[in-house]
Amino acid sequence: SLRLSDGEAKSISAYLISLSGSAKRAAPAKLDDAAAFKRGGKLVRERGCQGCHAIPGMETTSKIGPDLTRFSIKEEFELSFGNVVNVKETWDDWTFGKLKNPKIYQTKREKLLMPNFDLSDSEVRSLRTLLRGMGGHGPPHSVHYEFDERAGKIEAGRRMIEKYNCQGCHVIENWGGDLLRRYKEKNNGPPILNGEGRKVQPGWFYGFLKNVVLLRPWLKVRMPSFDMPPKDVAALVDYFAALDGKLRPYVHFDATRVKAESVAAGRVLFNKAECFSCHGEWPPPQGKEPPSAPDLSFAKNRLRPDWIADWISNPQKIVPGTKMPIFFEGAGAKAKVLSGKRTGKDEDRWIYALTAASEAELAEEKAATLRIGGKSIIVIVAEIDEKTIKVSSPENLGPRFGRAEITSHGEPVDEELLGGDGLRQIEALRNFLMTGSNFKAAESPKKGGEG
Known part of the structure; x- marks a missing residue:
């Protein structure tokens, strides 16, 4: 059902009727011709039309095709090759010929009724395989694909x-x-x-x-x-x-563990990014533009929390060409680190020089996550010079370390909020969406006293 109104249904019907053009209508059938009615019924039964179509009065009429239960175990002498001499007398060849051209084995004495379905060679082979597997002696276990x-x-x-x-x-x-x-x-x-x-x-x-x-x-x-x-x-x-490898049949977001500070920051970011200008009300209030993006009131029940964070980070990566803008430029950008060494200390922060496997494209003077083994450390990217990345951290990572990975938190929407950390701001927006419901109420009052 397309849930159409009566007017919409009539409009579609009128359009479809108009597609018939000016073609001449077929001559009306002579419905009062009893002889023609009788001949038609006989022809329908002979051709087996009731096998595919529901025809009143023929509900109990038997089908014209033979039972295929034992077809797979028929011997060659049980198959009629008619007058054909260019088909090998094997079950496989007889079946291929029959499916490809059902009338191929017809003779003057033996009239065949199976219609020609215009099957391709590939379709014929697939049907032949199906027929061969019927009758209780399917293919050997070794050829079965076992699904996990x-x-x-x-x-x-x-x-x-x-x-x-x-x-x-x-x-x-x-x-x-x-x-x-x-x-x-x-x-x-x-x-x-x-x-x-x-x-x-x-x-x-x-x-x-x-x-x-x-x-x-x-x-x-x-x-x-x-x-x-x-x-x-x-x-x-x-x-x-x-x-997408999401076999766990449930999704849990523990709102009780979300800090009020994070939700409040998410509300501020929601207003600053003007999310409601696209994700607005439907139907729109008088004088307002209709929404051009999905209703966010469904978000906490509809969307997976981890997906929301990934989407906010880089929507173009998930759906290329989407209208959703990138607010956290560079968020999620990664670089493989071959080695790192400590080069000094600036007040309470240790300075490290990282050697990347290729030129890095990370946001400078912004937060990033450095993963060494199973440990994650928040660092600030101070400077990038081709494959050399200079970072600072309050944590002493030792004079040298080996392979690692660094992931940028991106450019923040607000330089002051949550320490200007893009990742924390992304999480705050996610937390706000997963705990809120009335997003219109989150809008900041307009200038000039407008609500």
Whole structure:
């Protein structure tokens, strides 16, 4: 269901009817011709139309095709090759010929009814393999692929993706999105679902698929309501989670351990970055622009906490071309360190020179995390000269150390807030989103007394 109003449904119907053009209508059938009715019924039964189509009055009519249960164990002498001489008398060759051209073995005495499905050679071979595996003597165990938990969930989910044609609208596993390709501005089309399992919480996702809610009110395209059975919904949720290695079926964010200072800082950053100017109310108040980004009131139940932090750090890395701006320039930039040595001390901070494996692109005079073995130390990047990175730390790391990795916290939104540490500010914004609900109330009053 696309949840259309009566007017919308009538408009779509009128449009579809208009596509027929000026083609002549077919002559009406003579519904009162009893003889024609009888001949038609006979023809339908002979051709087995009721095997695929639901036809009133033929619900109990038997199908015209033979039972295939024992087909895989038929001997060559049980197969009729008709007058054909250029097909080897083997089960494999007979079956290939029959599927490729069902009338190939027809003779004057033996009329064959199976229709030609215009199968490719690859499709014929796949069907032949399926038929060979029927009858209780399938292929040997050695050729069976044993799915582990993750692979099994991915395989089951792909069947659901095909069943509901999800890739007709969305790009999933970098494939599909036929409808999305019609949009010049990709942000106005169906969202790309690469990385969806890493992004959303499974409980919320399950509820969304059962009862679709409006997330992106600016979109004209709509997500249908499929009325899926619970097992199909669960298979889809597990599929996206398994694709991104998120097999744990729950997400926990302990709001009681979040410091009030962090939430308050997040509120300040939310206002300073003017998040509500895009993530606004729907429907918009009179005189206000409609929102152009998702409703953040869903964030704490919809999004995974770690994904929120990664998204705020560098949205372009997750979704190239997104309208979401980068507020913490350089956050997450890394450099491999081959070695480090202590070069002196400046008041209460030790100075180190790090030799990087390649030229580093880290934010200077900003915080970074230096990881040595299993230990993480917060440092300040003082200066970068090609492959040499000078950092300072209150911690004495010794005269020399070996391989390490340094990750920039990026440019902060506020130079004073939380010590000007970009990473702490990213975490504060995440904490605010995961604990807040009324984001309009977080807006700072406008100048001139406007609320």
